[in-house]
Amino acid sequence: MVAVRAEAGVGGINPSIRKEEAKVVDTVLAEELSKPLTPYCRCWRSGTFPLCDGSHAKHNKETGDNVGPLLVKK
């Protein structure tokens, strides 16, 4: 049985990514990264989650927030 999660409400951070999962967890092996520097999303707005697609800039402009990606070096 798959539980349907409510949209992020007060105190929520994830508006839409993989809401059917109880917890969103990803594992990355650094040696398998294709680029020397890979940006990972921390704003939960990326269309390519878990990778950053730059959507944090729009979020920051709309909300006054200051979030940005986690940069993982190979």
Ligand code: FES
């Ligand atoms: Fe989320 Fe860049 S899109 S941190």
